[in-house]
Amino acid sequence: MSASSDTINELTRKGYEYGFITDIEQESAPPGLSEDIVRFISAKKEEPEWMLEWRLEAYRNWLEMTPPDWAHVNYPPIDFQSISYYAAPKNQPKSLDEVDPKLLETYEKLGIPMHEREMLAGVSSGNRNVAVDAVFDSVSVGTTYKDKLAEKGIIFCSMSEAVREHPELVRKYIGSVVPRGDNFFAALNSAVFSDGSFVYIPKGVRCPMELSTYFRMNAGHTGQFERTLIIAEEGSHVSYLEGCTAPMRDENQLHAAVVELVAHQDAEIKYSTVQNWYPGDENGKGGIFNFVTKRGLCEGANSKISWTQVETGSAITWKYPSCVLRGDNSVGEFYSVAVTRGRQQADTGTKMIHMGKNTRSTIISKGISAGHGQQSYRGLVRVAPTASGARNYSQCDSMLIGDQCAAHTFPYIDAQHPGAHIEHEATTSRISEDQLFYCMQRGIGAEEAVSLIVNGFCRDVFKTLPMEFAVEAQKLLEVTLEDSVG
Amino acid sequence: MAMLEIRDLRASVEGQEILKGINLTMKPGEVHAIMGPNGSGKSTLSKVLAGHEGYEVTGGQVFYDGKDLLELAPEERAREGLFLGFQYPVEIPGVANTYFLKAAVNAIRKHRGEGEIDAMEFLKLIRERMKLVKMDEALLKRPVNEGFSGGEKKRNEIFQMAVLEPRLAILDETDSGLDIDALRTVSEGVNALRSPERSFLLITHYQRLLNYIQPDHVHVLVKGQIVKSGGKELAQELEQSGYALFDENAA
Ligand SMILES: Nc1ncnc2c1ncn2[C@@H]1O[C@H](COP(=O)(O)OP(=O)(O)OP(=O)(O)O)[C@@H](O)[C@H]1O
Ligand SMILES: [Mg+2]
Numbered sequence: 001m002s003a004s005s006d007t008i009n010e011l012t013r014k015g016y017e018y019g020f021i022t023d024i025e026q027e028s029a030p031p032g033l034s035e036d037i038v039r040f041i042s043a044k045k046e047e048p049e050w051m052l053e054w055r056l057e058a059y060r061n062w063l064e065m066t067p068p069d070w071a072h073v074n075y076p077p078i079d080f081q082s083i084s085y086y087a088a089p090k091n092q093p094k095s096l097d098e099v100d101p102k103l104l105e106t107y108e109k110l111g112i113p114m115h116e117r118e119m120l121a122g123v124s125s126g127n128r129n130v131a132v133d134a135v136f137d138s139v140s141v142g143t144t145y146k147d148k149l150a151e152k153g154i155i156f157c158s159m160s161e162a163v164r165e166h167p168e169l170v171r172k173y174i175g176s177v178v179p180r181g182d183n184f185f186a187a188l189n190s191a192v193f194s195d196g197s198f199v200y201i202p203k204g205v206r207c208p209m210e211l212s213t214y215f216r217m218n219a220g221h222t223g224q225f226e227r228t229l230i231i232a233e234e235g236s237h238v239s240y241l242e243g244c245t246a247p248m249r250d251e252n253q254l255h256a257a258v259v260e261l262v263a264h265q266d267a268e269i270k271y272s273t274v275q276n277w278y279p280g281d282e283n284g285k286g287g288i289f290n291f292v293t294k295r296g297l298c299e300g301a302n303s304k305i306s307w308t309q310v311e312t313g314s315a316i317t318w319k320y321p322s323c324v325l326r327g328d329n330s331v332g333e334f335y336s337v338a339v340t341r342g343r344q345q346a347d348t349g350t351k352m353i354h355m356g357k358n359t360r361s362t363i364i365s366k367g368i369s370a371g372h373g374q375q376s377y378r379g380l381v382r383v384a385p386t387a388s389g390a391r392n393y394s395q396c397d398s399m400l401i402g403d404q405c406a407a408h409t410f411p412y413i414d415a416q417h418p419g420a421h422i423e424h425e426a427t428t429s430r431i432s433e434d435q436l437f438y439c440m441q442r443g444i445g446a447e448e449a450v451s452l453i454v455n456g457f458c459r460d461v462f463k464t465l466p467m468e469f470a471v472e473a474q475k476l477l478e479v480t481l482e483d484s485v486g
Numbered sequence: 487m488a489m490l491e492i493r494d495l496r497a498s499v500e501g502q503e504i505l506k507g508i509n510l511t512m513k514p515g516e517v518h519a520i521m522g523p524n525g526s527g528k529s530t531l532s533k534v535l536a537g538h539e540g541y542e543v544t545g546g547q548v549f550y551d552g553k554d555l556l557e558l559a560p561e562e563r564a565r566e567g568l569f570l571g572f573q574y575p576v577e578i579p580g581v582a583n584t585y586f587l588k589a590a591v592n593a594i595r596k597h598r599g600e601g602e603i604d605a606m607e608f609l610k611l612i613r614e615r616m617k618l619v620k621m622d623e624a625l626l627k628r629p630v631n632e633g634f635s636g637g638e639k640k641r642n643e644i645f646q647m648a649v650l651e652p653r654l655a656i657l658d659e660t661d662s663g664l665d666i667d668a669l670r671t672v673s674e675g676v677n678a679l680r681s682p683e684r685s686f687l688l689i690t691h692y693q694r695l696l697n698y699i700q701p702d703h704v705h706v707l708v709k710g711q712i713v714k715s716g717g718k719e720l721a722q723e724l725e726q727s728g729y730a731l732f733d734e735n736a737a
Pocket of ligand 2: 528529530573658659
């Protein structure tokens with residue numbers, strides 16, 4: 001027994017590949033949070049007055065709030081006055097061609113294509129290109145394929161740019177799904193949000209390529225406050241992916257994001273995340289604190305929002321991508337793979353709020369814990385009195401690797417309509433010694449065997465990812481769980 | 487040179503000695519059968535030979551092609567051509583049978599310094615081997631052994647063996663759980679794979695299997711020791727008299 005669990009423990013300890021720091025001249029705000037800092041950020045971004053007012057209101061709201069304590073995670077209190085709320089490369093480019101080569105090199109190292117032509121040459125499969133918005137600390141440093149998308153009336157740009165260029169849309173939708181005072185971290189984000197992506201798909205348009213945002217935290221002692229807003233007008237369709245990495249630092253860094261999605265009638269939004277923030281070292285030193293509020297509103301009838309997340313990074317993850325199913329016959333989906341190893345802690349899950357008639361939701365959550373990883377699935381399915389014919393199916397599977405990790409499941413069901421049809425299944429399993437031996441007896445090495453078994457466990461989720469990213473996610477899982485060093 | 491030479495092999499599990507000095511020599515091309523009562527150590531022997539970490543070798547030596555087998559990691563033994571058809575094959579949820587087999591084929595090829603098998607070539611190989619053991623194509627796409635019936639699992643073991651082309655195949659009760667027709671097909675498959683370079687060690691409770699696959703030698707394992715060896719007529723003898731006779735001898 002012990003020999004094999006040692007092997008497994010060994011296998012699940014592995015370095016972080018993206019931990020390098022880009023040496024670039026940056027300017028940042030002094031640490032601390034005050035109204036002046038909020039004004040500073042807003043001024044840096046040349047925002048209109050209403051935006052500043054909106055931020056200030058959020059800030060005042062936040063001052064009254066306390067951090068949530070119900071999640072199954074342990075961490076020392078965060079000193080919000082020791083964090084810098086703004087950092088940006090000094091030379092801000094006007095166009096893609098002017099982006100600092102050091103930044104381009106950074107994205108290249110991370111495998112993110114920032115050259116449009118390179119992509120056209122067929123880096124992505126099936127002739128499908130991927131448009132990228134690259135966010136470096138607090139600012140977007142470039143967005144590819146903007147012009148091509150604009151031909152179809154699609155807006156894909158950084159949030160800062162959207163506030164300046166499309167104020168009417170931003171003003172209408174920002175905070176409409178996640179109100180400023182929704183929770184402590186959402187309020188903080190609303191006050192100091194830095195950058196993120198803005199997507200607008202006009203009526204009847206099917207976005208011709210995958211849109212993606214790549215978040216990179218580089219500066220030390222700095223928080224990143226991503227804000228993303230995606231609006232899909234009637235009958236439109238978009239698939240969006242976000243990826244994240246950060247350097248290895250001894251300090252904990254805060255990432256508090258807010259993502260809002262709005263799907264109008266017959267529209268569909270597919271939102272995929274591959275989160276690989278620095279998780280800290282094996283003793284739990286350093287790593288990103290990832291406190292995220294993601295919510296989608298299925299506003300119109302027959303609309304659909306799917307969240308797919310592959311979470312392998314962060315020291316602490318606190319994240320519940322949710323769907324509010326307001327439109328009749330609307331559909332919400334949540335597919336998640338979360339890995340915790342070393343001293344990582346994750347409390348993640350989803351909320352499905354059924355309001356419209358015949359709304360349907362599906363939740364598939366796969367949690368993998370190794371080392372001293374602690375993981376909780378927390379899910380809420382609420383069926384409002386108005387939601388006749390609502391259906392939900394939830395499946396939460398946990399896999400434990402080794403005997404020092406743990407998995408917990410907290411499903412909450414609140415059915416206020418007697419006809420609600422809610423199904424919940426949960427399992428906990430281990431990679432058994434016999435499974436490993438079976439693979440090895442066929443010539444497959446222990447490392448490959450573990451990743452094979454884990455990939456099999458995650459199959460139901462991986463198959464929902466866009467093809468290009470499914471491969472990426474599988475590879476990520478491999479490097480996360482394998483000891484390619486030893 | 488012998489394909490396999492086991493000298494005074496002793497092994498324990500959970501501190502209890504199960505194998506108490508096994509001696510056995512197999513030449514290339516030979517088929518040996520091991521019979522013995524429940525709990526006598528047959529599966530233990532097969533797992534020790536395949537390198538299961540849960541079993542501790544406490545004495546003796548094993549040579550495979552003249553090399554010290556016990557020195558090798560389980561996956562190295564497999565890559566060197568040792569195959570174990572499990573008495574209880576495990577399920578690997580979510581991993582397609584073909585995907586699993588391809589990983590195995592490639593691991594073995596890599597060991598031999600060959601490149602990865604090309605998709606068409608692999609497809610051809612599995613098609614061909616599928617026919618050999620009359621394997622249902624639907625089982626190939628399903629996750630490894632998941633929800634397979636007892637007989638389907640056994641047939642899948644033989645199918646894997648046919649694809650991996652081992653030099654020494656240990657089949658632990660592959661006949662148990664097979665219906666009469668399946669037993670015949672599987673036996674025919676094994677016979678088709680018999681060759682002067684390939685040896686088989688069949689663990690079975692039933693003489694019936696040995697009607698289909700004619701063994702060169704039959705050994706009786708009782709309480710962790712081989713108490714009698716002989717030709718295929720020994721199996722018939724056992725069928726009639728049972729193990730009672732040997733049990734006393736062993737004690
Ligand atoms: N992992 C284990 N833990 C404890 N005891 C074990 C273990 N594996 C084998 N044994 C014991 O070793 C003895 C031999 O078992 P083994 O499986 O080798 O028998 P077998 O000859 O294959 O029997 P059968 O004909 O029933 O398959 C049995 O008493 C069994 O209980
Ligand atoms: Mg047995």
